[in-house]
Amino acid sequence: MAAEAELESTAKVGLVGRLIRSLLRPSRILLIGGGLACVAIAGTLSLTMWGSDGDSADTYPQAWELLKEAKFQESRAMATRLLIDHQTPAEIGEGAFLVGRALCGEAENEWNDTRRVGMYLIASRYLQEAYHNGFPEGHEDEGLYYLAMSTFESDRPTASLPFWSELEEKDPIPFRDETLDYLKRVYLIDRHLDESEGLRIVDAIAENPELTTDQREQLTLDRGKLLLRAGRFEEGLNAIKEIAPESPLRPSQRLLKVRLLLASAQVLEDREQRGESIGQSVEELYEQAVSELLGVEVSLMEDPQEGDLALFHLGQCYQRLGDLDQAEQLFGEIRRAHLDDSLGWAAAVEEAYSQFMQADLDEATARFHSVFASMKRASEPDDRWMSLKQMQEKHDEFLTHLLAKQRFDDALGLAQAMWPPLPREASLRWQATIHSAWGTQLMDEATRVPPDPELDVAAARAAGLQHLRAAGLAHLKLSRLENATTRYAEHLLAAAEAFSQGHDYERARTVYRQVFDEEPGDRAAWLLLRIGECQLALGNLDAATKSFEDCIEQHEEDPDSYLARLALSQIFLDREDPATAKQLLIRNLETTSLTPESREWRLSLLALARTLYQEAALLEAESRTLGLDDPGSDPEPGLRKLEESYEAFREAIRRLNEVARRYGDDPDILEYRYLLAEAHRAAAQWPRKKALQVTVASSRLRLEEQARDHTRQAAGVVSQLLQDLSRRQDQRQLDEVETHLLRNCYFAHADLLFDLDRYEEAIEAYSSAANRYNDTPESLEAFVRMATCFRELNRFDDARGVVEQAKLFLADRISADADFSGTTRHTRDEWAKFLDLLGQL
Template identity: 25%
Template sequence: MPDEPSKKKTAEQVATTPQAGLGGRVARLVHWAADSKLRMALVGSLFIAIFGSVFATWSYLAHLAVSQDERYTLARALVALDEKDFDKAKHIVGEMQRQGAESQEFGGALFVLGAVKAAQADLEWSKDRQRAMHLVAARYLEKARELGVPERLKTQALFMVGQSLVKGNQPQAGIEVLQTALADKNLPTTEIHALLAAAYQSTAEPDLAAALLHNQAVLDDTSISPQRRNTASITQADILVQLGRLEEAGKYLKFLGSNEEQQARLKNISGRLAIAKAQQLPIGSEPRTALAKQARADLNEAQRLDPLSGDITRQSMYWRGKSYEITGEQAAAIQQYDQLSKAYGDTAESQAATLAKADLARQAGNREQALAGYRSTLEMVGDPVTYVNHLLPFSALQEKLSRAVNDFLEKEQFETAMALVDTLQPVFSLTEVTELRAQTHEKWALAKFAEADQATHRETEKYLREGRYHHRAAGSAHELLSELRYASRNFTLDLWQAADNYYQGQSYTHVERMLVKFLHHEAQEKQAIALLRLGQSQLALGKNAAAIETLEECIEMHPGDALIYQARLECAHANLQLDHGKRAEELLLTNLVGGSLEPTASEWRDSLFMLGDYLHNSNQYQAAIEKLDEAVRRYPDAPQALLARYTIARSYHSASEKPARQAREAKTESERLKNRKERDKNLLSALDNYLQVQRMLTLQGHVDSNDLERTLLRNCYMMQGSVLFQLKRYEEARKAYANISTFYQNEPFVLESFVHIANCYRRLNKPVKAKGTIEQAKLVLGRMPKETDFKLVTNFSRQSWELLLNEMSTW
């Protein structure tokens, strides 16, 4: 056995023997570090530093490798889209935008977002949400096409835009896109035809012929599945029923259906087909009733087979209501519609049922219930842009509402019609609603005028006032309509209708404004009547000089127009207002003797009355009497006849003044007697005419119906008294004046009658009664209200009357 020194040496030799490679170096380093703690700390620190550097380098290289592998690109977004990983696709697009994607890829990114939205839209349970999301998808896809998408995506983008537009309730825009897509053979032609068939059925004015054509193209595709063919056959039958081609429709229903949903749809269409056939048969006939019952049986079965109790159930309930309508069971129909609207709330079928129920209520004369139903229907419409209802297309909705308005108008239920019109937006445009409002007010006005014609004399003015109000409202609506249609060919017509209604409503300021604008914009139509109306309005506003200028222009510029006679008449009136009597007389005589106007014409009649009135006012009493007497004899029922008869009396009365004055100034008895005879003759003629006017007014029995007649009657009593007093028939004169004190006790002019009565008593030599009459007048004056304005109807104020009566009481 070797000794200990030998063992130690051997170990040292081993320890100091050189070793090649990294392992030997590491072993020596460890052995060296083991000799002291300091060496061990240094070596540990060295190992930690080396390990950290190696780890950091490895992490950096790994990060580079991963970043390169995870780069966000359009290609990866499209892969995620194909895998239906929509969240990942949207995330990649978001990262592409954050990292600043290249411009040529931005269109592709929008395509991905649009495709995702379209796919997610089909998963929505709410039809409204589906439509809204498809519209968003369509906007993304249209923008993508605008910015540019990769070549391989262009046709797909075109197809998807059309698809989203159709599903987003933009059928017309979708049709335009899909018709373009149809030319591309790389796209799914049958799917495009199916979309076009749906789109043509959903337009505002459904093109059922085009829908039928495209759906037939789907059926002509021999490669489609049996289930798809059955669906297309049901669609074909549906379209044919709507077209009224009932026999053809029945041919597409001769299969059992591959599932409960198809079977339910078959029964639903079969029930509708029976209803359509029943509607062609006479009301109340047995075959009609039998078909209605058959329809109900099919619809009940359709509802039973509906696996989801969804749209088929709702449609079946709606058509059951229709089946009750065609058999005259209105109460059952209303109950069915009511059940549907309550059970299924804000759905297309509920909306159609609510409208049908409102129509039935209107037909039954229940206006309030009908109006409530129409309002509920309109509230359910929402935004017309997204409106879709196959049972009640938008055009059909508008037609039914228009029919309701017109029905209310025909029945003269104007308040209900106006209440409905006021709720029609946005189903109707502002222009359409304004036009309906104008028409409603016009018909309302005409109805009020017709009532005025049939009313008692006392109520006539009330109806005329209401009619004029509605004409003014119609004028305001037409004025707004002219602003809304400023750039259309209806502009000048709207201006004219506004002016015409304002004229009928006696709003002459507005008439003048509208006609000035009309004459500025219209160079040919209605020039003569526009100038005439403008002149009449200016005359009514007291703008006599302007009226003369306008009417003279009408006379000069339109000499061959029949309106020239009315223009002369109105121009004469304006001239009389400005004391241009000679020109007025010239114009009136031209109408009467200077043209082809016949006495049967209203203008000839009015010219004659106006000429007589002018002659009276110009103190040509005998000529006035002749003209007015002719007018009264020709036109005894004319509205001017009563006043003309009174004017004749006044002319005779005034004509008596000249011979009376001449009698007083006469130098000889024979001359005095002659003039007195002439005076008395005129006075008796005046008395006779005053009595005629009084008798006419009294017999009519409506003395207090208007101010003119009331004034005429009062004046007749006064003038009779005056004439009789002048004839020295004092007792008769007193009685005439007494009528005033009896009928008009609370009017200021009654004081004049008391004074005249007192004078009659004095002439009859009854001073006590004369004084008693004055005392009675003082009592009446004391009872009159303090605020009474005596100068409106008499020549004195209250104070003057007090002084006069006090003075007369001392006589």
């Protein structure tokens, strides 16, 4: 900068150069009204500040005399020259005071607003220097007054408050009327200051008995404004009644009354929403406000912005009274007249809100986008029209509605566009919420029963997972923004949960571990559980085992340790170690901290029943490896192992019966009832096969009856399951698990009737199964067993007829790519040969 360069090159700059440079720095320029214009003022003053060099007539008394004669420029120049050669604190204080005071005098006579603000700014810098070095003796009050005044008049009212307050603390108050008036103006301008202090100042001013009627009415209006900000609306309405109808302040009084009425109505609406009794009509307040606004003579208002405010409030009243079309039209007119200022933005938001209330969501979305785009190019709006908080509340309500209507794309676009001007934290929270809701909705659609025939299920699922992961990223960004707040861990945990829901288990594990390492708090057990679950989902069984074991060992009495035992038991069960799995589950069931009503106890019992069933099934399978079904092998080792499985199945049956008795309404109860039937069916094998090896008739009969009893119980369970599933199918379409259960029950029911030698009933059951599933390989098994039933009944022609029917099904009904080996004992070709052979019998 030219002025700064010149000052830097001048050896005798001293205090003057330092003060001028402080004004020319970029960070200071932002504080100066008029920006570059003020820089030009500072540069001009730097060239004329000290006049000719080395004038021997320069003295402080002479500079004081020039100041008294209102020769401000000459006084300033002389004081500046004196400052060059006199650098004691007293001399600096005196010289800086003279320069600052003279500049105030020049500023008072300056007609150009920008230059005047700049001159006051420079004056305030000099006077502040004088304040720190000490004002001249006898001029302390004057110096403090002009320091406060120049700071205020340089568009920094709040910065002037400490100086005004210091003046007010003196007794008596110097420049009392002016000081109190400036203090009042500071409290009126800065909406963040304590209104009660402003009201105290107003009361102090009112003590002056010499106030004119106009001054008292202005003071009354100012009191009403402060009462409005303080939320004391009734007091405000009563106060402004003192302004006479013929007063020139009448239009401003009516407008303030409207603002008080609107604020009162808003409070009542909030109370009504909370379910409180309000005792008066909100609509009446809005109607009163409209009546006042229609009576306002805008042309008589001293401040043109008050006229704009009147129109703006009129639109708000129409909106609240339900005249949304009129409100939208009025807000639109205001917006078009104020395209790039705070009033225009506030009107645009209200216009969008009116469109939203009329269900014109497309127009409202476009209007919100437009106002956010316009506001990105500007500073924070003037909250006289609408604060950012109020703007965000209206936008939040609109986004909530878009979410309810599942207009996720529109909602996400607005959430991304809202920052700036609205806080980035709010934008990210909305993005996380929308991505989560969108992802959840897509996942629900992908798993809906019955599926939408027009939906690409795979694409919907992929998109749903992507949105859930995007929600996690938004939460992660929030955690970085608020890493110094108590919400930091909360955001991290929300991110991890979203990543987990989006099947990004690696990132979820990383974030859970981060929280565990940084601030686990009382969540340590839960975090270890979640880390283990992520490792399990990633297939890292050893790492998952370590996390679950740490959770159990380090937090034995924590409720999450019970869930860790559950998860760990499944790992051991998958590793074919049911004994260890069983120990973990029994530990949960035997603890005194859990009751059968608790979720952990219920899940442990369900898991134990399934574990016992699997343990028994493993023993039964092992018996076959010992040659139990091999005619050439010794049956005893296999029978002993089968007897072990029998006892294990009996224990499984006991627990499965307990499950059915305690938790009949569990969502998975049908599966456990089917397992109960299978356990009875499997338990029948040992007494049946053992009976073949027993020679004592009574023992053999007892074993055969045991086998038949288990088979009868299995048949009863399956029969009831068939009825329940069929009834459910009449009410709605079955889900995938229920569909498989129904199919298995059809075939199992027929097999059990066959095992009970109830051949006629078995034939009917096999026929139902074969016809219901005539396009599946399993139907062939039904036909074969049906043929066996006919032969047992000596109905050989019927048996051959059924075999021929099976051949037709194989040739015409069952598709060529059907999975034969996965669901039956033969391949397609083997079935063809087997049926040919069977047909010859």
